[in-house]
Every structure is written in C-alpha cells, then in structure tokens.
Amino acid sequence: MINPHGIFEKIKGFPECGVIAFLGEAIERLKAAGRLKQIDTMRSICTDYPVYQVNFKGKKALLFNPYIGAPAAGGLMEELAARGCTKCVSCGCAGVLDKEISVGHLIVPKSAVRDEGFSYHYFKPSREVGASPRAVSAIRRTLEKHGVPYLVSKTWTTDAFFRETRQKIALRKKEGCLAVEMETAAILTVAKFRGYHAGTILYGLDDVSGKDWDQRLAHDHSYIQEKLIWLAVEACLSI
Numbered sequence: 001m002i003n004p005h006g007i008f009e010k011i012k013g014f015p016e017c018g019v020i021a022f023l024g025e026a027i028e029r030l031k032a033a034g035r036l037k038q039i040d041t042m043r044s045i046c047t048d049y050p051v052y053q054v055n056f057k058g059k060k061a062l063l064f065n066p067y068i069g070a071p072a073a074g075g076l077m078e079e080l081a082a083r084g085c086t087k088c089v090s091c092g093c094a095g096v097l098d099k100e101i102s103v104g105h106l107i108v109p110k111s112a113v114r115d116e117g118f119s120y121h122y123f124k125p126s127r128e129v130g131a132s133p134r135a136v137s138a139i140r141r142t143l144e145k146h147g148v149p150y151l152v153s154k155t156w157t158t159d160a161f162f163r164e165t166r167q168k169i170a171l172r173k174k175e176g177c178l179a180v181e182m183e184t185a186a187i188l189t190v191a192k193f194r195g196y197h198a199g200t201i202l203y204g205l206d207d208v209s210g211k212d213w214d215q216r217l218a219h220d221h222s223y224i225q226e227k228l229i230w231l232a233v234e235a236c237l238s239i
Helices: 024-032 070-083 133-145 166-175 184-194 222-237
Strands: 017-021 037-043 048-056 059-064 087-096 106-115 128-130 150-158 177-181 197-207
Touching (some): 059 070, 070 184, 087 133, 087 184, 128 184, 133 197, 133 222, 166 177
Parallel strands (some): 017 087, 150 177
Antiparallel strands (some): 106 128, 106 197
C-alpha cells in the first residue's frame, strides 16, 4: 500500500554507501569540527533527521543518526535506500553478555536474534536474521587492516530495554549472543528483503551478564565513538 520507492525519488549523485551511527554526541562533534556537510533532511511528524555527507579519501558516504529502536532505524533506512543509499553499516554501543568483554571492544554481528517486532512484517518468524556476507567481510577487512581487535558473534535485538530479564539473558547467552541492542535485526532485515548490503559494528558498553546491571560509565567514550564512525565509513565504502 505504501512503498518508499513511490514516495522518495532516487537522487542523482546521492551516495550509495551510508553509515547509521547511534552516536549523537560524536556526530555533533564532527559537525562542529566542519567534517560534515548536510545534504538532505528526512522529515517526520515528530522531528527532522539531518542527513550528512562525509568525505573519506576522495569518496563520499552518508552519515545519519535516527532515534533508537528498530522501527526508526529500519524505516529511515528504507527512505534513504529509495534515494539511492543501498550499502549500509550501522554502528553504536551495546550491552555485553560476557563481563570479559571490555568497554570499547568491538563486536561484529554475523546475525541478530529477532526479539523485536519490526522484522516480522518483512519475513516469516524465525530465530535470527543474517548480516550480508559482503558487509561482514568488508568490516572484518577494515578492522584487520587497522589492527583493531574484534569478536564475531550473534547479537540480541530487543524492543524492550527494561525487560532484559535474567532468564532472557541466560537464554541469549546459550544461543551464542555476546551483545544486546535495539536496531540490528531491523537493519539487516530491510537489507535482506530489498536486496541491499548491510552490516553492523558494536562497541561494548554496559554489562548485563552479572547479578546486577553494571553501567560501566567511568570511561571517556569520545575517542571510541569517533574512531568507530570512521571505521564504519571505510568499511561501508569497501562493500
């Protein structure tokens, strides 16, 4: 009934590669430093989403920051892809399900457990949705090129931040998940459904593996976040 390709026209010269960065403060710092150029605005009834262009070694990529959550991320990805952005790498922080994963350590999801609602409107029910192999390969090549350590595993995508119960955490750990976040399953699902390429890079933040929630806030994340954005840009451009 409502098709993004019927609403949003493809824009000539619109970058094919885009980074969805759930890192608002880092984006604001890059903007203040003059590293970003706003080239588009995605509008909704609640707010406007600025879409930026970044330059990396003579190549152009998009950089944008939607609200958190699967519907916001998946819906915005649909709209930008209709304009021409069909290769995507998302990046942001995640809770870790293993206390040995330090703050800032990177996790590359090979798949996401679908514990949200968005993806079920695209595909029949299943436990997981896989990342694009091309995207995962591009991310791994980029991280290895720069000597950045990382883990490859599953991630757990959930809609309900306040319902990450001990029982669910134990189950997800048994399924092989090392991280929990709120968007990856939606992003991977849109890409798979539309025939695009998408992958994700997460950095470990809070720890939900123990008896109590450890927010692990005694760290400066600014360097991690900005470095992560540029790694995501480089990886996306190499898909």
